[in-house]
Amino acid sequence: MTLTSEDTALDPDLLLDGVHLIGGDWVPARSGQTIDVVNPANRAVLARVPRGGAEDVDAAVAAAEGALPAWRDLDAASRGRHLFAWADLIDAHGAELDELERQEMGRPSWGPPRMGGQLRYTAGLADKVQGQSLPTFSPDALALTLREPYGVVGVIIPWNAPGPQFVMEVGAAIAAGNTIVVKPAEDAPLTPLALAKLALEAGIPPGVINVVTGYGAEAGAAVPSHPKIRRVGFTGSPVTGRAVMEACAKNLTPLHLELGGKSPQVVFPDADLEAAVPQMTFSITLNTGQVCAAGSRIVVHRSVHAELVDRLAAQMQQVTVGPWHRPVAMGPLINATQHERVLGYIDVGKESGAELVVGGGVPRGDGLADGFFVEPTLFDKVDPASRIAQEEIFGPVLSVIPVDDEEEALAVANGTEYGLVASVWTRDVGTAVRMSRRLQAGQVGVNSVLGAPAIGAPWGGYKSSGFGRTMGADAVLEWTQVKTVSLRDAAPPGR
Template identity: 75%
Template sequence: MTMTHDAPRALDSDLVVDGAQLIGGDWVPAASGETIDVINPATRDVLARIPRSGSDDVEHAVQAAEEALPAWRDLDATSRGRLLFRWADLIEQRADEIDEIERREVGRPSWGPLGVPGQIRFIAGQADKVQGVSLPTYSPEHLGFTLREPYGVVGGIIPWNAPGPMFAVEVGAAIAAGNTMVMKPAEDAPLTPLALAKLALEAGIPAGVINVVTGYGHEAGAAIPAHPRIRRMGFTGSPQTGSLIMEACAKNLTPLHLELGGKSPQVVFGDADLDAAVPAMAMGITLNTGQICAAGSRVVVLRSIHDELVDRLAAQMETITYGPWHQQVNMGPLINEKQHRRVLDYIGVGRDAGADLVTGGAVPTGAGLEDGFFVQPTLFDKVDPDMRIAREEIFGPVLSVIPVDDEEEAVRVANGTDYGLVASVWTRDVGTAVRMSRRLEAGQVGINSPLGAGVIGGPFGGYKNSGFGRTMGADSVLDWTQVKTVSMRDAVAVGR
């Protein structure tokens, strides 16, 4: 039984400019005049329209970013940081409104206080900490040092699952370093990035520093990494699209970072605290309806504790409530019809492969659910590591349990996919925790933590097919700079 808040209101916010994108400080339509409907995935109601942009719009945005670059690049770093702090303040003042916009377009329930202001403040504090180093020389007449300089006009593409935080992290670090940016959010969830960009203008960040171009990935999205005057790229999304982005960047020798998918293992040892582990694992696969790259989608468990864990996981997942964004529930719908079909198809694949369907696996019914892209939280047991549901990213609330005999097999299974984003270990033994922290092939390892979270400023990124490069850490602004070596010789000494 779900508890509902007040009935949902119409989306009525001055932060959403219907049918417009932000280029050079102006809210403009696509050059083609075409638009795309942004829908609420819980009801299929149209929330707003966005421009369906293409290469002409990206060219316009690049030109705007080029015009803004000299003044922004040359502004002292402390002033840039001060403007980012002001941006964070404005977001915090309208946090509930921004959170509601994102909840509607993504379909998720409330997660509590908005984290975006804190993310931007963390980045803002790095703006004037970008430093070069002095270099040793062969003689006292020489002086050597390095400078950290922005790349120039840079590009970014983010997905739909957490558009607000991803926009803040990517754009914030890039502009704090002195770059100007052309960003394309996902067509399914572009409204939160556009709202954040509007507040950036209000905070005093100059026109053209942040440009947000909307549209489909194969049109507007493809045009950004292919543009010869984009000097660096950031991309978050699937490995398949990441390969295409990298290929486009290679043609112009454009450096980039990629944050791609995950198939994160949660390794459970016989001494694990199941009172803590079970709720965390259920939350880890149902948060945002499993549409999180770091979701712990594989439970690798020693047989000594396997049966108890499966029973408790099934009971926990059967308590998960779901419904539209305005209800007090644990889980909302999937983002769109394509993703809905994809998740249901994978559930069918798991059944056909012989995995044990313990709970879930169907489309729920009931008042308020009939028009949305809902699916039940799903638990498979006795999953073979070679099954597709154990190897491929489903991006939905589907959890696979893989029993193993000992630590060696647990390591082989945990590392036995193409991904390496996040891994978790559940154990009370410090020695086991230390060994597993070193042996797991993942960019983040959490000990008794479902997502490797709980720290401030932890660098985030992947091993293997989960990508390369790091965001969110103390070096996030540095990553948007390039290094110049300067060598000087005393002119008086030269003339001697």
């Protein structure tokens, strides 16, 4: 299968047409049906993938069960070496993987992908999984804890960053000794399939990684409800996350959830607006706003409100929009449903009484007519209780909410069901400390957006943004369970 853009072609060996990966074999869906994968910039069919269902998930679980004993019992350092080899292949195919994800997402280039580095960090954790020695009541006894893999695990990953999400979830799970079944989003399954192929080429044994493509209501629903899947990871919307959690509850399957956000950016009078505005604009237009951490609410002190809005309007008007192969800042939304949804929220914003400052429509121009494009949109004087200030739009729609003081700012910032990321813009250390303590978010960035620019920072949310953590030093530990072992000398006293 060859995928082409207007001026490049991908390596046909990176993907196989119409098949997914079960136990080391590339096979079609049991139903024989397929799903078209469409480039959202022009609606061209890129490829077809299997429309898997419960039978395919069953087969993948069986393959993962078969591979589990050897992989689980392999020493941790050797598992790490397999992941390092996988990372090397990812880097070697970085340009092709970037091109592939750009086409299935429709996004412009972000530069060389960081998936190899992300995986190396995880690989280095594989042999750092350690238990503890425990005190005992008697000198003739020893006690300790072991961290062991769950066994066969499952993850459901979203479409907005399919490559990094695949590497992040799969890398940590298999580094801990689990084997895995992955259900990628039907809108963007190609990069995960290509990464799985490279994992096999890197020497990761067949059955350790299995990828079943299909719709969420079919293949996706079969993952958390499967009785032999012993832990689940899900990234997506709160609505689907609740359904996943309900399915897991029937089998008492533990899980972690990352369910999006409505991230506030709190701007104080002493903020450096020259530094803040480009980052704020980047945060809401990166990936066309289809980022869980997007800073979609600007909570600003009235003394700098007017100046900030003027600066944001000017900056957002400079954002270039176009297809993946052009040097632009923003591409299309992922599909027709998302396009209609975001435009619907813009209508809701207008009807709510918010002041539309920039955007609000569909851009026109060469190469845009067939894609799911939308203009970067800025609303001012937004009611903090309105839908556009409360609900995750997952598009390039920014709401500005003026406030009078720190307490009001804090109340507005914490006043949604979400708690993933928050930003504070101030030069005052005391303000930064107080807000960092009191903001209800899993990540707080001071004078930064999209979370702190830290290596190894754990990622996860508060409230309806989910629970559990990915990335970070504990990423592999999240995929282990703890066993206590007690040993006592069986010889009689005095021998």
